[in-house]
Structures are given as structure tokens and as C-alpha cells.
Amino acid sequence: MQDNSYEKVLNITSGNGWGGNNAVIAWGNEAQNVIDTSAYTHVKFKVKATNLTSVEVVVQNSRGEESKKSYAISSGKSLAGGWVEMEATLPGYVDMNWFALNINGIQPGLALLTDITFVTKDAPPPVIIDGPLYIFHSDHADSVYMQYWGDTSNSGTTISDAVQYPTYSKVLKLNSGTNWGNMAIILWGNEAANAVDISAYTHVKFKVKATTLDAIEVIVQNSADVESKIGYLISKGKPLADGWVEMEAALPGYTDMTWFGLTFNGAEPGSVLLADVEFVTQEIVVVGPDTAAPIPPQLSDSEALVLYSDSLKQDKFVSVWNSNWWNAPIYSEGNVDGDKYAKYEITDLGTTCGVVGLEFGIEYGVVDASAHNTFNFDMYVEPGVSKISVQLSSDAGNTFYELDNPITGQWISHETLFSEMTGAAGDLDASTLKFIGLQLWGEAGKAIYVDNIYFSGQSVFSDLAVTVKDSNSAVIPNAVVSVGSLAEASTKATTNANGIATLNIPEGDHKIFVDVEGMAIAKTVKSNVGGGVLDISMEPRYPAPAVAAPNPTIDNAAALTLYSDSLSVDKGISYWSDNWWNAPRFSEVKISGNNTASFQVLPDGVAGGVTGIQYGIVGGVVDASDKTGMRFDFYATAGVTKTEFQVVSGGGSGVTTLNSVTTGQWVTIDLVFADFAGTFDASTLSQLGLAIHGSTKDTVYLDNIYFY
Structure with a gap:
């Protein structure tokens, strides 16, 4: 992609090494050359993207603390020639040593980048509300704009505001749905740009009259997705006339509230009348011990x-x-x-x-x-x-x-x-x-x-020498040996020509992982006291398919395709490895020149590690309501004993279990929507869950994923 609008322009092409389509560029220094950015409030930059739709701004300091904030490119300021000017807040580190931009999307793409500048902006004046803040009230207009007024979070709740009641002039009636049990949910929300400062308010009050539903959860979320949830029994509220109850709940004091919600629940389905939702300020006296905690030893x-x-x-x-x-x-x-x-x-x-x-x-x-x-x-x-x-x-x-x-x-x-x-x-x-x-x-x-x-207390460190060998006792150089976890380990080393990696670790029990290309990942627990040696023997993984998955017989026009080299992709996979529980490790491999998704079983996931394959998170859900089901080609290696597939929708999930797995050959899996019980909604699809039961030698391969 060429553009002459600016004198200095970087051209970045996305890769897929992070489980998605990411075009990443970073600038960094060693700790001795950190930069004080505390005087700057924002970073500005100009971007022109093809297919890539969002950008993550990453700032890291010398202590490893990291700020990550994501923005849709469409939210930026439009410029001439298809360029967009983006603006992102900075964390104010005094010791920044890394700054990065991750420009990404659901499909591979390109991005042009220029004019990256740290700037200082004055904070906007706060919105001042005199008195209570009214969300929904009989005697007052709403105090603030809420873009998502009356959202039900796909719970199936029905809301009616055409309720006539003599005591209150504005009443909402909520009937519980079935998608989330017997919950009746109502939410008010804004995008982060219109967050509401509620730091002046200590409590929310509201009036409720419920049938069957006997508990309530008060939910407040801020722009960083930090969420406060507090549960109350409706019976503990203040009794009013005609069966009404006034509830009062503590607020978290966010300066940037984006969502406020009420979730009513009970053992059976029911309904609730709701009135006079308001944020108020009360004097708070935190009652606690008469004496302070003991003064700890004065430690350096x-x-x-x-x-x-x-x-x-x-x-x-x-x-x-x-x-x-x-x-x-x-x-x-x-x-x-x-x-x-x-x-x-x-x-x-x-x-x-x-x-x-x-x-x-x-x-x-x-x-x-x-x-x-x-x-x-x-x-x-x-x-x-x-x-x-x-x-x-x-x-x-x-x-x-x-x-x-x-x-x-x-x-x-x-x-x-x-x-x-x-x-x-x-x-x-x-x-x-x-x-x-x-x-x-x-x-x-x-x-x-x-x-x-x-x-x-002071840990005692010592060296543990780990020797890695194959099943024939031959040493393996360049094996990665890590401590604690596989992906996030802070202590790791690579074996030398003699197959030895030296780990300097404290006394105690440690999980040791070894990762070698083409081998099953090994895990053992070692008690380290005064150092010592550890021998780990590696086993080869079962072989990958010798041939690529067969070409689909369906026409492009009849398929809604998520992943394929043979079919035209309509909406790509945005993220392959959402770790639901001990997820298998994703990588994309080529088999006979054909791109194929690979999922390697990890040591902690042999009993059904689950990954979420996202296609309806970035860019909105997928509507496949005019389709019969989901289909894909599937290959399991010899030790896979069971697999489970979960098609996630806004109304619930459809689950298919294979208790008998065909191994060593490609098979086509059909997940038929009509077979899914409950409130499965094919118009709001977002993820495919994959659970694998097998050994660490096993891998599952997927290709040609589409709705038909």
C-alpha cells in the first residue's frame, strides 16, 4: 500500500504469530535509558488501514508494569485520503521503556502509520449534577444520557414501561427470561467516551415490588471493565405500602461509570416492578476496630x-x-x-x-x-x-x-x-x-x-541443572525449559549443546516444563533444595496428517465461511486461543501447502483442555439463522479419546460430544443447530469451543470451518 500524503510513513503488514491478525510495531530502551512520560497525557498518531479495524496502545515501564488500551480505528478523527487520527490516553509512567501499537482485525491486512506524538491536554471540566443523579424516576427527568437504556444482556428478559400504577407515575415491569436461569435483568450503559462520574454518590436507591424473585445483584462497571457486584435479599429492604420495598445499595465511587445494572433472581421465574432509581450521597461511617493493626517490624x-x-x-x-x-x-x-x-x-x-x-x-x-x-x-x-x-x-x-x-x-x-x-x-x-x-x-x-x-523472609536460591534427552537418551539442544507455567514463565532457559539448561530458582516445589519442536511438552514437579540435577526425557508427538483436508464440495455462495484456503472467507477468525480451561496450544501449520489450524494438548489439559475460537467478538456476532449448522474438517491423532464442541450464541450454547473419536484420518463434523436444546440462537453466534481429551503427544487439526 503506497501513500504520499506524509513525508515519513511506515508500512506494516500483519502476521499471525499471536493467534490473530496483528500488525505490531514497538519502540524500546533498556532500563538505564527509560523516558519520563509523566508530563504527557495522550499519544496521537495517524493511521490508514486495510482490513485492520482496531489498535491496541501498549506502554510498559522498567518494572514490567504495562498499560494496554484498545480503540476502534473508526472512532478516530477522519482525515483526507482515508487517513484517521487516533488519540489514546497515556499512563503517566516516569520510567517508560517500551511503547507499542498493535493494529489488528478479523482478516490479514496492512497499515500505514505516521506522526506519532506524545502530547499534553487539559482535563475536560467535570459534569456537575446538583443533588441526586436520576436514572429512572417518577418525579424527575433522567439526569444523564445513557445510550443503552434498558439493555437485557441477552437474558431473555422482557421490559414494559407502559405500566399504570397509582403510587408511582413511572414504573417498569420486568419479566424474567430463561437464558440465564430465572434472571430478570435491566442495564443502562454508555460507551467509554460518555462515562459518568459517580464519585460524589455513595448509594443507589430504588423501589421494587417482586413476585417469586427474591434476590437482587447491583452491578456497576467502569471504562476499564472493572466491575462491582453486590447481592441483596429483597426481604431486607425497607417495607413500603402495597408490597413495595425500597432497596439501598453501596456504590463503588467510580469516576468513569459505563454500565449500571440490576439483576433480579429467584428459584422460579417471576416478574418485578421497578421505580425511582436514583444515586444519592449519604454520610458514610465505616465502623471497625477501636485500635489500629499492630505496627509490623520495620523492614528494609x-x-x-x-x-x-x-x-x-x-x-x-x-x-x-x-x-x-x-x-x-x-x-x-x-x-x-x-x-x-x-x-x-x-x-x-x-x-x-x-x-x-x-x-x-x-x-x-x-x-x-x-x-x-x-x-x-x-x-x-x-x-x-x-x-x-x-x-x-x-x-x-x-x-x-x-x-x-x-x-x-x-x-x-x-x-x-x-x-x-x-x-x-x-x-x-x-x-x-x-x-x-x-x-x-x-x-x-x-x-x-x-x-x-x-x-x-529471604529465599535461598540455587542452580538446578536440567538435562533434556529424547526417548533414545540423546541430548536435545535448544529446548526451552521454564518454571511455573509454560506461557507466562518469568524464569526460563535454553539447553546448550550438551542438552543442559541451568535454572537459578528458590527453595521449594516447582513445576518444570520443557518445550521442544515436534515433541510432546513435558512437565514435572521438582523440589529444589540446594540445587541439583534433573533429567527429563521427551517423547515425539504423534505425526501430523500426511495430506491436507479435502476440498469442500459446497459452493461459495451457499457457505458462510470462517476459515479455509478453498472457500472465500466471509468473516475470519479473530482469535484462536481464548483459554477457557487449560487450553491446547494453537498454531497455524501448512499441510501440503494448505493452511491448517493445529491444537496441541498441554500437560494440564489432557482431561479436556478447552479453547475458545472467536469469530463473533471483534466486529460483532455472526448471524447464521438462515443456515442449517456449522461444519468443519477434523483430524485427531492416535491418542485422542474424546472431543467436545460448543457453539456459543447470545441465547445459550449448543454442545456436541464425540465419545468415540476417529483418529488418523480427516473426517467432516456437522454441528446441526436443530440438535441443540434450550435457547440456542443462531443469529448471535460468537465462538466455537473445542475440548480435547488425550495425551500430551496428541494434536487436533481443523480446516474449512463454515456455516452451511
């Missing part, structure tokens, strides 16, 4: 890695305090004489193991605490909390610290060695920590308080 920077404390120098921070994993307790922050703590109060729906996630290694990259060996936190537990499970999660897996019948009414300082936490051997990789989970059992309204979260 090298002696501790601190996530949260007023007494110690903080090294990292918790970016999300209230990720709702399931009926999460309500988070708030209080203080005793200026010493802050995090409070978690059990909700009506979370009395039996409500779970909340504290994220510190997601948004800006994993946290490396491998220099330490101890997990520390202070906790105050109110009477009425009967059990607490604290989860520490890494890329390698999860470990747990359990408190049955915990001591109540006083601060307790907890410290546990990583090695003493419960979980499978090697499930904690301290170099790739991501979040802490808190799981609570107890009475609604009872709470725990947390302070001084940090890692301490």
Missing part, C-alpha cells in the same frame, strides 16, 4: 515487598480491591487514627463462602516476590464470621491459608511460609503473583478487616 526494601501498609514503604499496590468472584463481601476502606484498613462485610447472598479478589498483578503485570518466602497480613475478625480462606494465586496455580473458627475481636498478625500453604506441589510460583482471594463464611453484615499485606 530488600527485606519485604509491600502491597498495602501505612507503616511500611509500599512497593506495589492493589489495583482492584473488590473483584466479585462469587457473591463477594462489600469492600470499604476505613481508618483508626489515620491508619487505613480494608473492610469486607458479608452480604445477604454471601453467607456461605462469598469470594472477593484483590488484584495486584493483573493490570500492570505480575508481581515477583520470589526473593521472599513468607506471606504476611494482619486481620481483625468480627464475631459471627465462622471461617476464612485466604488464597494466594500465581500463574502456576493457587495455594490457600485456612482459618476455621478464627479468633475474633482482636487484631491477629498472620505469617505463613509459602511452603506451608495448602495446594498441590508447585502450585505457587512466587515470581508470578497476581491476586489474593478472600472467601468468607458467616452471618450477613459481619465483617473482617485487613491491613499490612506484604511478603518477607
Whole structure:
């Protein structure tokens, strides 16, 4: 693609090495040459693209923290000659060492790029709302514009606003759908450009009259897709006349709310009347312990890695305090004489193991605490909390610290060695920590308080020499040996000419993976104490097909094609490897010159690892309502014993299971829509799920994927 509109232009062609059609360009420095970008608020650049439709702006600092934000190219400012000027916010790092643009789309394409500039812009004045913010109210007009007014999230909920009721002049009636159980859902939403600042409001109030539906979840989401969900029993609301109840729920205080929603649920289908939804400001008094948490030992920077404390120098921070994993307790922050703590109060729906996630290694990259060996936190537990499970999660897996019948009414300082936490051997990789989970059992309204979260103790490192050989005991050079996980490992090495890779790792149990081209991926768990040696023997993978998949007999005009060299592609696969659970590894290979999708079974996925193949996420869902089903060519190697296919729609999924798999030859799979029970909707298709049961020597191949 040629263009003379600008003097300096980069021409970038997409590749497929990342499981999609990505045209990526990056600029970087070593840590000693980082750039202070804190004075700049935005980056501007001009782009002209063919087929590529979105751009991801990536900024990384010297600590490995990373900001990623995606934008549709169509959202930019149109210029002459098909060019578009894009503008993206910057994270304000003082030590940027990488800046990158990932221009991508559902089909391969090209992009021209020019005039990349960091700029400083004044913040726009905030929208000032005097008094409550009205979402839907009998006595007031809506306070803010909401583009998606009354969305039901494909739940099947029906909403009527033609309801006559003597008490309230504006009433919505919601009838529960069947796509998500018995839920009746209503949502109000905006695109990020029209996000609403609700930081001045502490609570949402609304009035409800329900039949059968007895619980409600209040959902608030911001422009970064961080979501607050709090569950309540309708019976706990304030009784009003004629069976109505006034509900009140805490708000998370986002400055950029994009979605607000109410989800009503019950054991049976039902309906609910809804009125007077408003955001209000109330004085909040966080009731907590009378005394602050104990002051921890005054540790130096090298002696501790601190996530949260007023007494110690903080090294990292918790970016999300209230990720709702399931009926999460309500988070708030209080203080005793200026010493802050995090409070978690059990909700009506979370009395039996409500779970909340504290994220510190997601948004800006994993946290490396491998220099330490101890997990520390202070906790105050109110009477009425009967059990607490604290989860520490890494890329390698999860470990747990359990408190049955915990001591109540006083601060307790907890410290546990990583090695003493419960979980499978090697499930904690301290170099790739991501979040802490808190799981609570107890009475609604009872709470725990947390302070001084940090890692301490000194790990002892030593060298582990790993020798990699084939099944004939011949050494294998250039094998990649990694620790903790296969894809995200922070510690890895390559074998030398003698087949030896040396890993410098701390004491403890470690998962060791070995990856060699043409071989099954090997995994073992090694307890490292003072170093030593480890021999790993590799097995060859079962052979790939000798011939390409047969050419489809269907005409182009009769097929809606997602992937094929033989048919014209109507809408391409945007992402091949959405990891639903221990997903097989995707790559595209050529068989007799024909592009073919390959899915290699990984060690943790032998019992049905599942990948999601996305075709209706980027660029909208696929409407195949005029088609009979989905068809593709399928090849399984000798050890595959079972496969499951899931066609995902907005109304539910259609699942087909092959308990007897033909191996060693190409077969054609037909997933007939009429065979799918329930609320499957062929007009809103988005993904194909693929689960493989087999051995690490196995691979499944797909080609010619289309609707017919």
C-alpha cells in the first residue's frame, strides 16, 4: 500500500504469530535509558488501514508494569485520503521503556502509520449534577444520557414501561427470561467516551415490588471493565405500602461509570416492578476496630515487598480491591487514627463462602516476590464470621491459608511460609503473583478487616541443572525449559549443546516444563533444595496428517465461511486461543501447502483442555439463522479419546460430544443447530469451543470451518 500524503510513513503488514491478525510495531530502551512520560497525557498518531479495524496502545515501564488500551480505528478523527487520527490516553509512567501499537482485525491486512506524538491536554471540566443523579424516576427527568437504556444482556428478559400504577407515575415491569436461569435483568450503559462520574454518590436507591424473585445483584462497571457486584435479599429492604420495598445499595465511587445494572433472581421465574432509581450521597461511617493493626517490624526494601501498609514503604499496590468472584463481601476502606484498613462485610447472598479478589498483578503485570518466602497480613475478625480462606494465586496455580473458627475481636498478625500453604506441589510460583482471594463464611453484615499485606523472609536460591534427552537418551539442544507455567514463565532457559539448561530458582516445589519442536511438552514437579540435577526425557508427538483436508464440495455462495484456503472467507477468525480451561496450544501449520489450524494438548489439559475460537467478538456476532449448522474438517491423532464442541450464541450454547473419536484420518463434523436444546440462537453466534481429551503427544487439526 503506497501513500504520499506524509513525508515519513511506515508500512506494516500483519502476521499471525499471536493467534490473530496483528500488525505490531514497538519502540524500546533498556532500563538505564527509560523516558519520563509523566508530563504527557495522550499519544496521537495517524493511521490508514486495510482490513485492520482496531489498535491496541501498549506502554510498559522498567518494572514490567504495562498499560494496554484498545480503540476502534473508526472512532478516530477522519482525515483526507482515508487517513484517521487516533488519540489514546497515556499512563503517566516516569520510567517508560517500551511503547507499542498493535493494529489488528478479523482478516490479514496492512497499515500505514505516521506522526506519532506524545502530547499534553487539559482535563475536560467535570459534569456537575446538583443533588441526586436520576436514572429512572417518577418525579424527575433522567439526569444523564445513557445510550443503552434498558439493555437485557441477552437474558431473555422482557421490559414494559407502559405500566399504570397509582403510587408511582413511572414504573417498569420486568419479566424474567430463561437464558440465564430465572434472571430478570435491566442495564443502562454508555460507551467509554460518555462515562459518568459517580464519585460524589455513595448509594443507589430504588423501589421494587417482586413476585417469586427474591434476590437482587447491583452491578456497576467502569471504562476499564472493572466491575462491582453486590447481592441483596429483597426481604431486607425497607417495607413500603402495597408490597413495595425500597432497596439501598453501596456504590463503588467510580469516576468513569459505563454500565449500571440490576439483576433480579429467584428459584422460579417471576416478574418485578421497578421505580425511582436514583444515586444519592449519604454520610458514610465505616465502623471497625477501636485500635489500629499492630505496627509490623520495620523492614528494609530488600527485606519485604509491600502491597498495602501505612507503616511500611509500599512497593506495589492493589489495583482492584473488590473483584466479585462469587457473591463477594462489600469492600470499604476505613481508618483508626489515620491508619487505613480494608473492610469486607458479608452480604445477604454471601453467607456461605462469598469470594472477593484483590488484584495486584493483573493490570500492570505480575508481581515477583520470589526473593521472599513468607506471606504476611494482619486481620481483625468480627464475631459471627465462622471461617476464612485466604488464597494466594500465581500463574502456576493457587495455594490457600485456612482459618476455621478464627479468633475474633482482636487484631491477629498472620505469617505463613509459602511452603506451608495448602495446594498441590508447585502450585505457587512466587515470581508470578497476581491476586489474593478472600472467601468468607458467616452471618450477613459481619465483617473482617485487613491491613499490612506484604511478603518477607529471604529465599535461598540455587542452580538446578536440567538435562533434556529424547526417548533414545540423546541430548536435545535448544529446548526451552521454564518454571511455573509454560506461557507466562518469568524464569526460563535454553539447553546448550550438551542438552543442559541451568535454572537459578528458590527453595521449594516447582513445576518444570520443557518445550521442544515436534515433541510432546513435558512437565514435572521438582523440589529444589540446594540445587541439583534433573533429567527429563521427551517423547515425539504423534505425526501430523500426511495430506491436507479435502476440498469442500459446497459452493461459495451457499457457505458462510470462517476459515479455509478453498472457500472465500466471509468473516475470519479473530482469535484462536481464548483459554477457557487449560487450553491446547494453537498454531497455524501448512499441510501440503494448505493452511491448517493445529491444537496441541498441554500437560494440564489432557482431561479436556478447552479453547475458545472467536469469530463473533471483534466486529460483532455472526448471524447464521438462515443456515442449517456449522461444519468443519477434523483430524485427531492416535491418542485422542474424546472431543467436545460448543457453539456459543447470545441465547445459550449448543454442545456436541464425540465419545468415540476417529483418529488418523480427516473426517467432516456437522454441528446441526436443530440438535441443540434450550435457547440456542443462531443469529448471535460468537465462538466455537473445542475440548480435547488425550495425551500430551496428541494434536487436533481443523480446516474449512463454515456455516452451511
